[in-house]
Amino acid sequence: MSQNKTTAVTMDDFLSGIWRENPVFVMLLGMCPVLAVTNSVINALAMGLATTFVLLGSSAIISLLRHWIPKEVRIATYIVIIATFVTIIDYAIQAISLELYNALGAFIQLIVANCIILGRAEAHASRQPLLKTLTNGLGMGIGFTIALLALGSVRELLGNGSLLGHDIFGAHFEPWVVMILPPGGFFVLGAWLLLFNYIREVKKQKRLAESRAASGTTARALV
């Protein structure tokens, strides 16, 4: 169990969410907002930041209360805590921009059911001290935001010829409308997964070859 691990905060706690355990590209969690609201950079950014806020807020409270929450009602308690932070960010977005709020639609409220957050609460926040939880949550949140931005920027660029609303390709560009429609989300996600898994595989092969070469030399040295 994770209690056996050291309680010191390490760089790995932060980085694991961004690369090694990226919630979108590695764990494939929270696919609903990933596919639904990444049709533009600004939507992707807003969704990523909102999710990060909810993740940090709920993880902090859950981590602080972890010794007092009876395990029979832990899920109910986590959901109430998560829903509180979702409501807070929901009102905050309405106060910042109604246009953005309308663009994100029901997906802000649906953060409650985002499995990244409940997963972090169950697997990490309920077992680790506050600082370690916050570091890990921040990494996960940033990893999620980066993934959303990776999809959002490609989809807006190809589907609308713009980035953050600024025209990039000029008037002669014929937008690939399919990219901002739901199928475009699947295409772009698939392409990113292909790229990430390719990089991962290449790295693994290289490491394997290196270790084989290293063990080969030691074996020869022994002989």
Added chain:
Amino acid sequence: MSEADSKAMHETQVIQSSNEALRPKANSTAMLVVLTVVAMLSGFLVVMMVQLTAPAIAENKRLAIEKAVFQVIPGAVERRDFHLDAGGSLIPGEGPDTLYAGYDADGKLLGVAIEGSAQGYADSVRQLWGYGVECQCVTAFTIIKFAETPGLGDKVLTDAGFLANFGALEARLNAAGDALANAIVTVKHGTKKHPWEVDAISGATITSRAVGKGINDSAQHFLPHLVPQLDVLRAPKAASQGE
């Protein structure tokens, strides 16, 4: 059972009991207390947030309505809200069936912004359109909310040919004053012949029709009540000018 075995068993029991001491065995009281405290904390945070953001949200909504009203009534710089009561008379203030009257800088009534909605391709298309008092026509429309396909249905907001339909789209009442003389209809692209017809966008016919139908339905509903009472909209400003 050997002595070593029993000793090991005893040790595990000790560990278990110390674990139980660390994490008290949950009984209903503990559950109730934790859930109550968490729910209270949650309620406190949410109420605080609602209180904090209420003015900003109200201001955002007001600005959004104002922007839409001024967009559909060209030249308007001031708006006042009215609504129809059950008997069909115009009452100042918001309510169900709100109408937004738009005035120019001199307080002259220019038009009335009316909300309409009709089923589009993906979801209902909610729009606000301006009724020009002088021309008895639709002056412009804007979308409040829709979920039409990007690149196809949402052309109704950008297609110059489609937008040209509005500006002088006839919305005249019939002689009896209980309905439009000619219902506003959306026709197939390129077949518009009369001033009360809307020329659809080819490739976005369903959304074009929803815009036309939304305007027609709400015009048929509101205009028979509104047109005879236009003086109500003109009156309050004159009174306040006299002060």
